[in-house]
Amino acid sequence: MTIAQFESISLVVLITALIAYMGFIVFDLAKKSEAGKFGTMVLFAALGLGALGFIIKTVLVEVIVV
Numbered sequence: 001m002t003i004a005q006f007e008s009i010s011l012v013v014l015i016t017a018l019i020a021y022m023g024f025i026v027f028d029l030a031k032k033s034e035a036g037k038f039g040t041m042v043l044f045a046a047l048g049l050g051a052l053g054f055i056i057k058t059v060l061v062e063v064i065v066v
Helices: 003-032 036-065
Strands: none
Touching (some): 003 036
16 A cells, blocks of 8 residues: 555545544534524534535546546
8 A cells, every 4th residue: 555545535534534533513503502493503504515616526536646
């Protein structure tokens, strides 16, 4: 395994773990602030848009490079 392969795999795994951890934080924040169903949905939508941006960037980089 080359350094580039290791970095690529590590980036995907660690970013996924970070997003999952942020999901836990958002859930805890929504529960403690009593945001309700709509507020919780809005909080997770904001987190989801950030994750979606990362995924789109990764796909675009792969498409453009190839």
